[in-house]
Amino acid sequence: MNAARYALGTAGVLLGLWGVWLISGSADEEELVNLAVWLAAGVLAHDVLVAAVSLAVAAVAATVLPQVARAPATVALVVVGTVTLVAIPFLGRFGASPTNETLLDKNYVAGYLGLVTLVVACAVVSTVIRVRRAPDHTAAR
Amino acid sequence: MRLAPSSEQFTSRLRSAHVAARVGLWLGVCFGICFVTGLVSHYAQEYQQPVPFPTSPAWGYRLTQGLHVVTGTATIPLLLVKLWTVYPNLFAGFPRRGLGRMAVTAAERASIAVLVASAIFLLATGLVNTTRWYPWEFSFRSTHYALAWVGIGALVVHIAVKLPVIRDVLLGDVDDDDHDRPSATSEGSLSRRGLLRTTWVAAGVTVLATAGATVPWLRQVSVLAVRSGEGPAGIPINRTAESARITDAMVGPDYRLTVAAGGAETVFGRKDLVALPQRTERLPIACVEGWSATGDWTGVRLRDLLDAAGAASGSDVIVRSMQERGPFTVTRLPANFVDDPRTLVALQLAGRELDLDHGYPCRLIAPNRPGVLQTKWLQRLEVQA
Numbered sequence: 144m145n146a147a148r149y150a151l152g153t154a155g156v157l158l159g160l161w162g163v164w165l166i167s168g169s170a171d172e173e174e175l176v177n178l179a180v181w182l183a184a185g186v187l188a189h190d191v192l193v194a195a196v197s198l199a200v201a202a203v204a205a206t207v208l209p210q211v212a213r214a215p216a217t218v219a220l221v222v223v224g225t226v227t228l229v230a231i232p233f234l235g236r237f238g239a240s241p242t243n244e245t246l247l248d249k250n251y252v253a254g255y256l257g258l259v260t261l262v263v264a265c266a267v268v269s270t271v272i273r274v275r276r277a278p279d280h281t282a283a284r
Numbered sequence: 285m286r287l288a289p290s291s292e293q294f295t296s297r298l299r300s301a302h303v304a305a306r307v308g309l310w311l312g313v314c315f316g317i318c319f320v321t322g323l324v325s326h327y328a329q330e331y332q333q334p335v336p337f338p339t340s341p342a343w344g345y346r347l348t349q350g351l352h353v354v355t356g357t358a359t360i361p362l363l364l365v366k367l368w369t370v371y372p373n374l375f376a377g378f379p380r381r382g383l384g385r386m387a388v389t390a391a392e393r394a395s396i397a398v399l400v401a402s403a404i405f406l407l408a409t410g411l412v413n414t415t416r417w418y419p420w421e422f423s424f425r426s427t428h429y430a431l432a433w434v435g436i437g438a439l440v441v442h443i444a445v446k447l448p449v450i451r452d453v454l455l456g457d458v459d460d461d462d463h464d465r466p467s468a469t470s471e472g473s474l475s476r477r478g479l480l481r482t483t484w485v486a487a488g489v490t491v492l493a494t495a496g497a498t499v500p501w502l503r504q505v506s507v508l509a510v511r512s513g514e515g516p517a518g519i520p521i522n523r524t525a526e527s528a529r530i531t532d533a534m535v536g537p538d539y540r541l542t543v544a545a546g547g548a549e550t551v552f553g554r555k556d557l558v559a560l561p562q563r564t565e566r567l568p569i570a571c572v573e574g575w576s577a578t579g580d581w582t583g584v585r586l587r588d589l590l591d592a593a594g595a596a597s598g599s600d601v602i603v604r605s606m607q608e609r610g611p612f613t614v615t616r617l618p619a620n621f622v623d624d625p626r627t628l629v630a631l632q633l634a635g636r637e638l639d640l641d642h643g644y645p646c647r648l649i650a651p652n653r654p655g656v657l658q659t660k661w662l663q664r665l666e667v668q669a
Contacts, residue, residue, distance in 0.1 A: 151444035159437025166430035185404035213473030238417030245520035254507025
């Protein structure tokens, strides 16, 4: 098992070095600096920004929402959060071209809001079902 | 005041190796699919191919590139949840004694830094590229390709390092607490199985929201598809005539397509092309950015045209466009594509005259070929010796 792991690890290092060699051959100094900025910015965007926002949202949800709504809300937040990240280049339309009407040619704001509404509606319906199924529901009434 | 938290402050039992390995397994599968399909796409675009890219199946490139973009997009929620489950490890203490242990820990942390940085880079640049947004100074194609090797290498190292843990937790129950941090004990509103299901749902929703650009029956569902699928003759456009600086004067009655073979040149006006036997082929146009569509193309079979110009079969053809700039102004069509009966110099799409944005007066359309190599506004075909 350990021999296999060392072999695997060595193979991984070689694959990675091949990639480094490829990039060092195809990019000039300015491009390499820009690439380094992008690599670092990606890690910081996640480890600082995305992580902090998700911790803050979770903290707020935990204080604001009743216990019964928390699980559906967590599911909805994970789905909405990832969809929102994916939606950024669509909502911003940064790649849109004035001469090309076939590119980014949907109403992304409406589509995104519709999708978010659908996910939130699912979470609300799920919460209502959980409340009705709760053992103390009839007693509380 | 400490700016960074310590790993003991993260108490959720969801942040466990048992969850991380299960999400990581699918993350690895998706990265593997992306890597292999990416290699296919990169090779298909190589100017010189030691082994010619196959012409069949005609939908092959459409499938591999569609898979590349769809699995890449599905990876975004998987990566986010994976990073969430292991986030406390970012703040784990560093060994203060033992040079060997310190070196091993440093090497492992470095490999993870490379893995995370390249994974985020590949997904972010890939997603942004599907929308044709290029907010960077480097070449997308060569950088995305090189970083894919770095990323897959770092992933293989990571699997090698974690293999005993991965095996333990995947063979055990998801709710086991071996391999958990001592502080990871608090029950939240969601179970571990619940979090895993949530992750699969998030990946599924992300795919459904975007895949309509390449899967026709998802067009209405995919609210974040990069293209609606509409366009002249029912096919979207990647590069317009205007952006390629093709003017009306260039495609007027004086337009000529030159075929050069064996030192002789034969010139065809558009009327000459129309007078040759016309064929119709149903072929996909599959863009490297992941969108694709099927069209009924009508025109002259390339082999027929070359025969009319007296060119023998079995030779590569250099294809030149009238566009003056751009990385694919000149492309090489390997002999197997040249001689494939489905390869056309197309004059019509869906029974209508080719739109200027689709390459009027004529364009190349061949089976199983990346969209960027389906040269529009043909100017010159040079049969190689």
